[in-house]
Structure formats: C-alpha cells, structure tokens
Amino acid sequence: MTADQNTNKSRKIINIILFILFVLFALVQLNDPDPLVWFTIYGMIAIICLLANYKKIPKILLWILILGLIIYSVSYFPYFNDWFNIDHKEELFGKMVYEKPYLEGTREFLGLLIAVLALIYQLKRPVFK
Structure with a gap:
C-alpha cells in the first residue's frame, strides 16, 4: 500500500467517525428547546x-458554511465568556440549570466550534473511492 492509499484510508475512517459523531450530536438535539436549528446544523455536517x-x-x-457557523457562534460567545470566568467549570458537563444559561450557551458555542473544525478538516485534499 502506498502512502497516498494509507492517507486516503485514514481520511475515510476519520470521515466515517465524524459522520457518526455528528449524527449522534444531531439526535441528542431532538429534545432541545430549538431542535430544528441544531439538528439541521449537525445533520448537515454529518x-x-x-x-x-x-x-x-x-x-x-465549505468556506460559506464555516463563515456562517463562526458568525452564528459569536452570539454564544458571551455565554462562553461567563462560563470561562466561573470557578466550577465542571458544571458544563452536568444538568442544564435554568438559572445558569451560560451552561447551555457554552455547550452550543463549543458545538459550533467542533462543527467548524470538522469543516476545516474537509478543506484538505478530497478523498475518493
């Protein structure tokens, strides 16, 4: 197997993992207060x-989607900033607390950044069968 074939195989495997990950992200959003927005974003990335x-x-x-997601993520940055300045950062991985909207806003901000990173990965040389 040549180096190019190994690279293509690795990229295909990574893309399948990303596909599964974003499908799972999309499915988890179905119980969100605004499921259509998030299901669409994560489904599109998948x-x-x-x-x-x-x-x-x-x-x-890819560049249009990256720019759109970055622009959308700006609206969640204040929540991320609020979370970044608290002492108990582990709360991010707990239940949603309505008195702490920065938790959900930070999760959404980070989800958008993960989506942007997945799209940036796709900017590399394309993989074909």
Missing part, C-alpha cells in the same frame, strides 16, 4: 463528512 469520502465538496461551500 452529511458533508460522509459525502467527502465519495465526492469532492466545493471549497466555496
């Missing part, structure tokens, strides 16, 4: 990760 194994994804599309 589909792009899967399709990237078989088809070249236009870079302009």
Whole structure:
C-alpha cells in the first residue's frame, strides 16, 4: 500500500467517525428547546463528512458554511465568556440549570466550534473511492 492509499484510508475512517459523531450530536438535539436549528446544523455536517469520502465538496461551500457557523457562534460567545470566568467549570458537563444559561450557551458555542473544525478538516485534499 502506498502512502497516498494509507492517507486516503485514514481520511475515510476519520470521515466515517465524524459522520457518526455528528449524527449522534444531531439526535441528542431532538429534545432541545430549538431542535430544528441544531439538528439541521449537525445533520448537515454529518452529511458533508460522509459525502467527502465519495465526492469532492466545493471549497466555496465549505468556506460559506464555516463563515456562517463562526458568525452564528459569536452570539454564544458571551455565554462562553461567563462560563470561562466561573470557578466550577465542571458544571458544563452536568444538568442544564435554568438559572445558569451560560451552561447551555457554552455547550452550543463549543458545538459550533467542533462543527467548524470538522469543516476545516474537509478543506484538505478530497478523498475518493
């Protein structure tokens, strides 16, 4: 097996893992107060990760999505900043507490950043069957 074949195989495996991860992210959002927004975002990222194994994804599309997600994440940055300045950061991984909206806002901010990173990964050379 050549180095290019190993790279392609690794990228395909990573894309399948990303696909599964974002499908799970999307499914978890179904009980969110605004499930349509988050299910659509994560579902779209999942589909792009899967399709990237078989088809070249236009870079302009990836850049538009990256820019859109970054712009959307700006609205959640104040929540992330609030969370960043508290002492008990482990609360982020606990239950949603309505008196602490920065927890959900921070989760959403971080989810958007993970989505952006997945799209940036797709900007690398495309993988084909």
